[in-house]
Amino acid sequence: MISDQLVDLSRLQFAATAMYHFLFVPLTLGMVWLLVIMESVYVMTGNVIWKDMTRFWGKLFGINFALGVTTGITLEFQFGTNWAYYSHYVGDIFGAPLAIEGLMAFFLESTMIGLFFFGWDRLSKTQHLMVTILMAVGTNLSALWILIANGWMQNPVGAEFSYETMRMEMVDFWAVLFNPDAQAKFVHTVSAGYVTGAMFVLSVSSWYLLKGRDTEFAKRSFRVAAAFGLASVCSVIVLGDESGYTVGEAQQTKMAALEAMWETEPAPAGLKLIAGINEAEAKNDWEIEIPWVMGLIGTRSIDQQIPGIREIKEKNRERIESGIHAVVALEALRRNKDDAQAKAVFEQHKADLGFGLLLRKYTADVRQATPEMVQKAVDSTVPRVTPMFWSFRIMVGLGFAMLVLFGLAFWSTLKMQCAARPWLLKWAVWMLPAPWIACELGWFVAEYGRQPWTIYGVLPTHLSVSTLSVNSLYGSLAGFVGFYTLLLIVEVYLMVKFARQGPGSLGTGRYEREPVHHAAHA
Amino acid sequence: MFDYETLKLVWWLLVGVLLVGFAIMDGHDMGVGTLLPFVGKDDVERRVVINTVGPHWDGNQVWFITGGGAIFAAWPLVYATAFSGFYWAMLAVLWALFFRPVGFDYRSKIHHPAWRSTWDWGLFIGGFVPPVIFGVAFGNLLQGVPFQFDEFLVPTYTGSFWALLNPFALLAGVVSSAMITLQGATYLAHRTEGVVQARTIKAGTGAALVMVIGFIAAGLWLQGIDGYRISSVVNPSALPNPMAKTVVREAGAWMANYASMPALWLLPALGVLGALAAVVLMRSGRTLSAFVASSLATTGVIGTAGASMFPFVMPSSTQLQASLTVWDSVSSHLTLGIMFWATLIFMPLIVLYTSWAYRVMRGKVTAAYIRENEHGAY
Numbered sequence: 001m002i003s004d005q006l007v008d009l010s011r012l013q014f015a016a017t018a019m020y021h022f023l024f025v026p027l028t029l030g031m032v033w034l035l036v037i038m039e040s041v042y043v044m045t046g047n048v049i050w051k052d053m054t055r056f057w058g059k060l061f062g063i064n065f066a067l068g069v070t071t072g073i074t075l076e077f078q079f080g081t082n083w084a085y086y087s088h089y090v091g092d093i094f095g096a097p098l099a100i101e102g103l104m105a106f107f108l109e110s111t112m113i114g115l116f117f118f119g120w121d122r123l124s125k126t127q128h129l130m131v132t133i134l135m136a137v138g139t140n141l142s143a144l145w146i147l148i149a150n151g152w153m154q155n156p157v158g159a160e161f162s163y164e165t166m167r168m169e170m171v172d173f174w175a176v177l178f179n180p181d182a183q184a185k186f187v188h189t190v191s192a193g194y195v196t197g198a199m200f201v202l203s204v205s206s207w208y209l210l211k212g213r214d215t216e217f218a219k220r221s222f223r224v225a226a227a228f229g230l231a232s233v234c235s236v237i238v239l240g241d242e243s244g245y246t247v248g249e250a251q252q253t254k255m256a257a258l259e260a261m262w263e264t265e266p267a268p269a270g271l272k273l274i275a276g277i278n279e280a281e282a283k284n285d286w287e288i289e290i291p292w293v294m295g296l297i298g299t300r301s302i303d304q305q306i307p308g309i310r311e312i313k314e315k316n317r318e319r320i321e322s323g324i325h326a327v328v329a330l331e332a333l334r335r336n337k338d339d340a341q342a343k344a345v346f347e348q349h350k351a352d353l354g355f356g357l358l359l360r361k362y363t364a365d366v367r368q369a370t371p372e373m374v375q376k377a378v379d380s381t382v383p384r385v386t387p388m389f390w391s392f393r394i395m396v397g398l399g400f401a402m403l404v405l406f407g408l409a410f411w412s413t414l415k416m417q418c419a420a421r422p423w424l425l426k427w428a429v430w431m432l433p434a435p436w437i438a439c440e441l442g443w444f445v446a447e448y449g450r451q452p453w454t455i456y457g458v459l460p461t462h463l464s465v466s467t468l469s470v471n472s473l474y475g476s477l478a479g480f481v482g483f484y485t486l487l488l489i490v491e492v493y494l495m496v497k498f499a500r501q502g503p504g505s506l507g508t509g510r511y512e513r514e515p516v517h518h519a520a521h522a
Numbered sequence: 523m524f525d526y527e528t529l530k531l532v533w534w535l536l537v538g539v540l541l542v543g544f545a546i547m548d549g550h551d552m553g554v555g556t557l558l559p560f561v562g563k564d565d566v567e568r569r570v571v572i573n574t575v576g577p578h579w580d581g582n583q584v585w586f587i588t589g590g591g592a593i594f595a596a597w598p599l600v601y602a603t604a605f606s607g608f609y610w611a612m613l614a615v616l617w618a619l620f621f622r623p624v625g626f627d628y629r630s631k632i633h634h635p636a637w638r639s640t641w642d643w644g645l646f647i648g649g650f651v652p653p654v655i656f657g658v659a660f661g662n663l664l665q666g667v668p669f670q671f672d673e674f675l676v677p678t679y680t681g682s683f684w685a686l687l688n689p690f691a692l693l694a695g696v697v698s699s700a701m702i703t704l705q706g707a708t709y710l711a712h713r714t715e716g717v718v719q720a721r722t723i724k725a726g727t728g729a730a731l732v733m734v735i736g737f738i739a740a741g742l743w744l745q746g747i748d749g750y751r752i753s754s755v756v757n758p759s760a761l762p763n764p765m766a767k768t769v770v771r772e773a774g775a776w777m778a779n780y781a782s783m784p785a786l787w788l789l790p791a792l793g794v795l796g797a798l799a800a801v802v803l804m805r806s807g808r809t810l811s812a813f814v815a816s817s818l819a820t821t822g823v824i825g826t827a828g829a830s831m832f833p834f835v836m837p838s839s840t841q842l843q844a845s846l847t848v849w850d851s852v853s854s855h856l857t858l859g860i861m862f863w864a865t866l867i868f869m870p871l872i873v874l875y876t877s878w879a880y881r882v883m884r885g886k887v888t889a890a891y892i893r894e895n896e897h898g899a900y
Contacts, residue, residue, distance in 0.1 A: 066627035069580065070620050076590045080605030081612050085676050087605075091598025092853045096861055099595040102588030103868040110584050111872075111879050114577030117898070122882050164761045166675045167598075169854040334673045466606035467678045476613055483617060487624060494631055507897040515897065 002465060004361075009473035010082050010465045013480060015447070017074050019440055020484050024068035026439050029143060029190055030197020030232070031061045032136040035116075036129075037224055043129050052510065053221055054132070055120070056503040057201060062117060063494050067487060069110075074480070076102075082473075086454050086464035093159045093170045094149050101145035109138030143190050151182025154250045154446070156455050161353060163333045163346065168458060181251065184239075185446075191235040192442065195402060196435035198229030202409060204499050206428035209419050214511050217503050219419065226409035233403045249312075250456035253381070254449035255298055256309045258388040260284055264308040268295020274393070277386050282309065309382050316355065316381040320374055323356025325349040327366045354458040355381075361452075361462040380452045388449055395441040398434045405431055527758040529858040533596045534835075534848040536865055538828050540592050544585035545824060546705065546817045547876075551579045553706015555622070555649020556699070559642055561710070561721040568642055569630060569892045569899060574713035576900040577883045579626055581876055583619075595861050599675070599764065599851035600835050604659075607669050607679030611655050611686055618651035630900050649706070650699065657698025660827050661691030661740075664776065665747060666839030671765060680840060690747065693740050700733035701797075701823055708800055708816040712809035715886050723804050730801045734794050737823060741790060744830065749775025750837040750845055757849075764850045769842040776830040786829045792822030 035054050042050035076098065079087045087095075112135035119128055152159075158175030159168045170176065202225035208218035255261070260275050262282050271294040275287035298306050307315075326349035332342035349356075358380065359366045362373040369377075405427060412421055419425075450456055454464040498505050504513035524532065554575050562568035575582075594601040605612050621644035629641035665688070668681040707726025711719050754768040780786050796819025803812035831837075837845040852858060892899055 062627055063631075066623040069583070069623040073583075073587065073619050074616055076587050077605055077612060077616060079594065080590075080601045081609055082606070084602040084606035087594065087602035088599050088675060088677070091594055091601060092857050095591065095595030095598055095601070095853070096857055096864075099588065099591035099861060100864050100868075102584060102591040103864055103872070106584040106587055107581060107868075107872045108875070111578075111581035111876055114580055115879055115882060118577035119882055120898070162761070165763060165854075170857050170860075173856065173860050331673070463676075466602075466609070467676065468606065468609055472609055476609070479613065479617065483620060487620070490624065490628060494628060498631070505897065 002462060002467065003470065004462075005470050006468065006473060007462050007465055009470065009477060010468075011461065013082060013473065013477045014078060016477070017071065017078060017480055017484075018447075019443060020488075021068070021071040021075055022439060022443060023436060023488075024064050024071065025143075026193035026196035026435065027064045027200055028061065028068050028139055028197075029193025030195065030228075031057060031064070031200065032132075032139050032197070033194060034197050034201055034224060034228060035061060036132050036136050037228065038221075039129050039132050043125050048510075049217060049220065052503055052506060052508060053217065055506055056217075057221070058116065059498060059505065060200075060204075060495060062113075063491060063498065065113065067491050070487065071484070082466050082468070082476075083454070083464050084466035086459065089167045089459050089464070090156075090159075090455055091167070093152060093156075093168055093176060096170070096173075097145045097149040097152075097176070101142050101149075105138050105142035105145060107138075109135055109142060112138060140190055143193070144186050147186045147189055148177060148179065148182045150446075151179045151185050152176055153453075153455050154185075154450060155179055155181035156458050161350060161458075163330055164337055166334070168455070187239045188236060188442075191232050191239065192435065192439050194232035195229060195236055195406075196439065198225045198232055198406070199402065199432060199435045201225035202229060202406075202428050203432040206425035207499075208502060210422060210425045210429070213513075214502050214504075215419060217511065219413075222409070223413040226406060226413045229402070229406040230410045233399065233406050237399055237403060250450055250453070252307055253312055254383075254388070254445070256307060256312055257383050257385050257449060258392040258445060259294060259306075260287070260385050260389045261294075261306065261308045262310060264305055264311045267299070267305045268292045268302045269298070269306050270294055271297070275389065277389055279385055309385070312382060313378050317374070317378045319352040319355040320358060320377050322349050323352035323354065324359065324366050324369065325356070326353040327356035327359070354453070354455075354460065357463060358452065358460050361460065383449050383451050388445060391441040391445050391448075395438045395445065398438040402431065402434055402438075523859060524862070525759060526855045526858075529855065529862060530758060530848050530852050532862060533852060533858055534828075534832070536862070537589075537593060537596065538824065539869075540585065540589045541828075542821050542824050544589050545702065545820045547582040548579075548585045549653070549702045549705045549820065550709040550813075551575045551582050551622075551706070552649040552653055553702045553704065554710050555645045555706070556653075556703050557706055557710060557722060557725055558649070559646050561718055561725060562642075565635070565638060566889045566892050567718050568638075570714060570718055570887050570889060571710065572626065572629065572645070572900045573887045573892065574710055576626065578876075578879065579622065581879065583622070586619075592861070592865070596853055596858060597835065597846075597851050598853060599677075599762075600846050603669055603677040603679070603846060604836055606677065607667060607681070608659055608662075608686070609679075610683040611659060615652045615655050618647050618655075620648070621645060622648035626900055649702075653702035654695040654699045657695035658686055658691045660698070661694030662686050662688075663836055664694070664744065664749075664827065664831065665690060666750060666771065666837040666845075668840040669838050669844065670841035671844045675765075690740070690743055693736055693743070697733055697736040697740055697823070700729045700736060701820055703729035704733055704797060704800060705813075705816050705820055708804055708809060708813040711804050712813055713885075713887055715888065726804055727801050730797045733819075733823075734797050737790070737793055737797075741826075744776055745774065747776065748773055749777070749830075750834050750842070751775045751778065752833070752847065756833075760849070762850045762852050764844055764846055767843055767847075767850065769837070769845050771837075771839075771842060779829055779832055789822050789825040789829055793819050793826055794822075796820075796822055 035058055038050050039054040042054060112131050115131045116135055119131060157179050158172035160171050162169050201221050205218040205222040208214050260272060260277050270289040270291040273288045276285035278285050325345055329342040329346035332339050333346060356366055358377040359369045359373060362376060363369050408424055412424060452461055454461050501513050504511040505515060507515055554571060558571050562571045625641045625645040625648060629638055669677055669679045671677055704726055707722050707729060710722045748771045751770050752767055753770045796815050800812045800815040800819060803815055833847040833849055835846045835848060
């Protein structure tokens with residue numbers, strides 16, 4: 001049997017490498033559009049300061065992009081190395097968007113980024129702008145395909161299980177493509193990336209303005225970031241994937257957990273601002289609630305109920321009990337695929353196969369499952385409430401704080417007064433980490449909230465891992481953490497170095513802090 | 523549109539195309555990385571070498587990423603079994619590749635000899651290690667790999683990392699490394715001049731000789747290695763289930779395809795003659811033709827490995843019937859069809875804009891270029 005330790009270490013390694021990757025991705029997603037905007041202004045006005053802005057912010061973009069690429073390589077292969085059974089079980093559906101992502105997005109983005117950096121003197125202005133736009137399109141398309149893949153993990157549509165091939169198989173590609181979960185995720189995630197890009201440019205520009213350096217350069221950058229950031233943060237909040245929570249059971253379970261809704265409440269349910277969560281007794285000791293709001297957001301109606309944790313668990317208990325029959329019938333069918341009786345039982349219970357497989361965490365033979373095991377499995381179907389509840393609230397809180405900041409920044413820049421408001425500039429500098437924290441917490445809510453499944457209702461996390469030794473996992477985890485920490489130090493060092501140096505690092509002779517010329521003694 | 527059997531065959535070819543594309547495109551970057559510390563003696567020379575691939579390495583690396591994605595989509599059982607089985611080998615590849623994006627982008631951003639030299643060796647590792655490991659992996663595939671499935675098709679690998687490093691596999695690693703070095707050398711010779719070019723041509727000649735001798739030696743050695751053969755009746759359009767067949771292991775089985783289809787001998791011939799032609803062309807200054815010849819040699823060598831094993835992809839040495847073949851480790855009919863169309867639409871576009879990017883950046887990279895672009899170039 002697969003040990004819990006192996007599963008935990010595999011999860012930890014995936015979480016660490018994926019969350020680390022997502023330190024770099026959102027900045028890329030957002031900054032690339034800021035580069036498009038800046039370069040477009042350059043092409044339209046011919047004012048060279050906009051070219052310098054494109055090149056300087058592009059330089060920082062490049063430093064960040066390098067680590068995005070580095071850490072992305074791991075993710076393309078980690079499903080195979082560490083999640084072998086997952087890869088077999090759902091590769092028929094999950095592999096396709098990953099491959100299309102490479103064909104449609106990565107090639108475009110990666111080819112164009114080379115020309116973006118090296119093509120300034122070889123391409124016409126318009127050609128170079130086209131390259132930048134294609135790079136942005138490629139970058140954002142890659143987000144689309146990976147979120148189609150991820151959306152399918154939350155809401156596995158368009159696929160059916162085949163006992164002959166012992167895996168899920170695609171039956172409707174369009175359903176996978178237009179999965180409402182994936183669409184909501186895509187909009188929410190790329191918008192969050194745009195906010196990150198805008199916050200980065202806004203913070204660094206604010207710092208220049210506070211120091212009174214390169215003010216013409218910084219003011220223009222500030223203005224672009226404020227406008228783009230305001231639009232993006234509105235998009236994140238309004239088109240937040242809260243709407244996606246009406247879709248599918250995975251999202252209902254997550255919503256119950258992140259709202260600490262232990263019981264089903266009469267519609268429309270209230271929104272808890274904060275609460276004292278008591279996991280042991282499955283209740284909140286106290287809560288501050290705004291009536292009606294949750295029901296309105298969650299269901300877009302006033303009369304639809306949102307199921308509470310207790311109700312969800314009771315439903316899942318029935319599905320686990322039915323799932324036992326599915327697993328037993330499947331075992332018979334694997335021995336003899338023409339066993340007519342087993343086939344009939346399997347067809348009847350097939351929808352609950354995943355729930356039956358949950359018991360395999362506790363016993364190799366699900367027929368032997370004791371009531372305690374079933375109870376454990378039932379309890380495992382809803383993630384722990386406390387981390388979900390608070391992660392979600394910090395994320396949303398940061399979102400609103402950024403909304404206020406971008407609103408004020410935009411207002412100030414309209415009034416041409418951003419440099420005259422040092423408190424606003426200081427606030428903008430201090431808010432630099434906010435989008436990253438919000439992004440990471442968002443992913444935590446999405447992925448921890450899906451547990452105990454890798455594919456909701458289909459494949460338990462416990463069964464998804466590669467059958468590696470625990471020592472291998474310790475070794476690889478240590479390697480990743482060590483390597484990544486080192487790279488992060490180098491990256492942050494270079495980012496800080498060039499951000500401090502400012503546009504002078506381009507060596508154009510038009511800015512403060514021009515570098516000494518090294519080539520003479522090279 | 524196509525029946526299942528045809529699509530299974532088409533996907534065997536397409537995976538081959540992606541592997542060859544990877545070896546030609548990412549391969550020449552890696553070859554350049556392998557040569558970097560040896561053909562560039564001072565900082566400007568090394569920057570010349572790095573900047574020949576500077577605008578292109580990232581796009582080229584996508585051949586590797588897409589290759590992984592395509593194997594996931596088309597051969598999920600292979601993706602699962604091979605990458606988890608070759609766990610430490612795969613991690614070594616990934617960790618070596620980590621040096622490339624940061625090496626290229628960060629190296630020249632700080633003007634300190636130790637900093638730059640560290641990243642130069644990082645780029646060397648990123649260029650040298652992956653081809654060696656891919657060669658070693660192929661060497662092991664040709665001998666069979668110890669893995670088995672349980673009744674739910676959970677794969678378990680029972681070998682160790684060190685067992686991968688057996689003599690035949692190491693020879694395959696040498697051939698692979700030499701092949702990629704030659705690929706990089708022909709490209710570098712085309713994009714440089716003077717002393718760097720002269721050193722590159724010398725190194726490329728050596729690589730070609732190692733490659734040709736190693737390849738022929740491996741071919742002779744292969745005669746004595748037990749190959750695999752499906753001993754039950756194959757139904758190519760059946761639902762994929764690796765456990766439904768029987769397999770025998772016997773001497774000379776890897777030669778069976780050549781016996782029944784003598785035209786396949788063109789592949790190893792292409793491997794040898796292409797490499798020799800690349801040397802002759804490179805030394806006579808026809809560097810672009812040399813690159814084409816080297817690319818053909820690469821195609822020949824990879825084609826030889828594929829043709830020898832067909833229909834096997836990953837034979838199991840411990841549970842023979844678990845061996846993965848092009849018939850029984852593939853995706854569903856629908857997924858293979860979708861992925862076929864996706865590849866058919868996007869691959870020509872990729873070739874088109876990649877060619878355009880090379881066209882834009884064409885010409886020799888010179889020391890003068892590096893000095894003029896002190897802050898912009900890698």
